[in-house]
Amino acid sequence: MDRQRTDKDDEATAQERPTLKTLAFMTGLGVTTVSRALKDAPEIGAETRRRVQLVAKQIGYRPNRAGVRLRTGKTNVISLVLNTEHELMSFVSDIIYGVTEVIADTPYHLIVTPYSRSQDPLDPVRYLVETGSADGVIISRTQPNDPRARYMLERGIPFATHGRTDMGLVHPYHDFDNYAFAAEAVRHLAGMGRRRLALVTPPVGLSYYRHTVDGFADALSEVGASEVPFNTVSIDHSIEQIRMRTAQLMRRDIRPDGIISSAAAATLAIVAGIEDAGLKLGRDVDVVSKQSSELLHLFRHELLVVNEDFRLAGSELARSVLGWIGGAAPGSLQSLSEPKGVVAYRRSD
Amino acid sequence: MDRQRTDKDDEATAQERPTLKTLAFMTGLGVTTVSRALKDAPEIGAETRRRVQLVAKQIGYRPNRAGVRLRTGKTNVISLVLNTEHELMSFVSDIIYGVTEVIADTPYHLIVTPYSRSQDPLDPVRYLVETGSADGVIISRTQPNDPRARYMLERGIPFATHGRTDMGLVHPYHDFDNYAFAAEAVRHLAGMGRRRLALVTPPVGLSYYRHTVDGFADALSEVGASEVPFNTVSIDHSIEQIRMRTAQLMRRDIRPDGIISSAAAATLAIVAGIEDAGLKLGRDVDVVSKQSSELLHLFRHELLVVNEDFRLAGSELARSVLGWIGGAAPGSLQSLSEPKGVVAYRRSD
DNA sequence: GCAATATACTGAAACGTTACAGCTTGTCAC
């Protein structure tokens, strides 16, 4: 049972993992022929091709990744580059699941390449490109003028960004329409009679900060509501910070009667802050929040939510990168996900 | 600027990525010498060694992973095997961050290998082992008698489990002491005067189900409290299921006055169920819950929590696998994380 | 019947690395 490494049993009969040589021996062909037969090259006879593929399937042949990679440079790896401090939790796992869903029946592996707050976000990307560690890269926390996208475009390595850029350069992306989110949120609140709205923004500097702020501003003037400035926090701030600042804000004379939050975790803090100030959600103020899992309505049923599907984002991003690797035009690999509208969970009781 | 691939400039002067050959040319040594010098082999002269390493550092030499892997079989890859349906969200990202933290300054890459509910959990592990895709594996959702652990032990591939097994086999693991968690939770509730306790368990079949149930039972008899059976749900059930069953339970004549929950997401549903039944948290019933991020106290400040650090788990698991790969005894790579006690966020207002 | 061409296959080389089995040179004992 405990088979020793008998060095001389390599007569292509070995129990070890089958290689092209094994297949060549079994079929009586040369390794070159086997290699080509497996990839449906035209100059191989139809019968030979079928025979080789049959045997390969039977013995469970799997090309050796290191061999392929060494020879061709193809890694069959997609890298997801993540900030290990900022990324909100559910976000990450959903994206990962979305990506793995798509690459599941491809030869691709997913590697997670982290970088921390202190590092230049370009570092991990540079590392990947310089060491040729991946055929494609997915980045998030995209900025309007994103050095990482520019860098990869220069080097010609396929990538997709979670979020759009604004550099006049074309590349694959997937984005949630945060302009529409903010605008719809404003309209919904206005429809409920709310007139003084505050916005808890995405991190300043990221692309979707602008989209969100613009959607907010445009819809405000459209419905004739006014903004209560709340620039002291963004969703990147700590729970405690957001809670405290919200409480401060809500204690002021001119306080908002509607708040829009770009992230579920921030919303928890916002509501806590509201209640710290002695106000009641749904009566004194309404809150519309984005969420990626259906949990906020359990938190306070008065909350209004807009759902963002990060698993979908992961899938789309993976599809885009694979598409680019496969030769599709980068410009054809862009997608925007529209919000499905504001959902109220207010119960009948 | 846009340098073409001039095929014949490979005179070790090329702009391409430096290899051992490049270093050999630059130092005037043979590739063998360079290779050994870089790994501090004893038969290389001290000065030569320093010289080679200096040049290598200067030109930013990085060993080609494919070359190493092909030659030695060493992949420099750790695989994290994840269930894409059950794993709770924050859980996953924290573990990943923990792992990446540890492997950050090693040559290791982290690949995420998913499997879905429908698959045999052994599938991904078998794939990894058969294709030699990783030097080490981390698995979660560990069972007392875990076929995956058994399999990897047989094949001699280093791994670590998140959660202990109970097969009489020794292997690295990291686990949270769920026995202690449940026991402390019971004692805390008893200390508050709660007498009829219910437990929302981990998924039946996983190792920590037993630990949790045992800790619960032992502490119950220790403090002389009684159990209100609540076996119809576990934390793997849907939010809706848990909410509904909890409401049913709380409407019964003999309802619990204390509930212990093994996961934060389940706790949201439990509280919703309690309130559906018209009862009040903190008055009619108290709830102790595990959580992995500090959010539950924002949800209801009456909640009692025990914190579980998944980032730590990730780090410990990574350390264990690397340790085993590095030759340490598997038995010396086991760790158990103790709960820090039940924390109340009840505010003074 | 012979050259030209197409078809089906093949060996050798290369990707970058490490392991094995050498090869020089110098030192030392006697």
Place this chain on the structure above:
DNA sequence: GTGACAAGCTGTAACGTTTCAGTATATTGC
């Protein structure tokens, strides 16, 4: 001066794959 030995270095082969430049055989045109 010779043999033994150590120190320090080197060439070759191999890992599994693909590509390049063939080769052998059959088919076609005339």
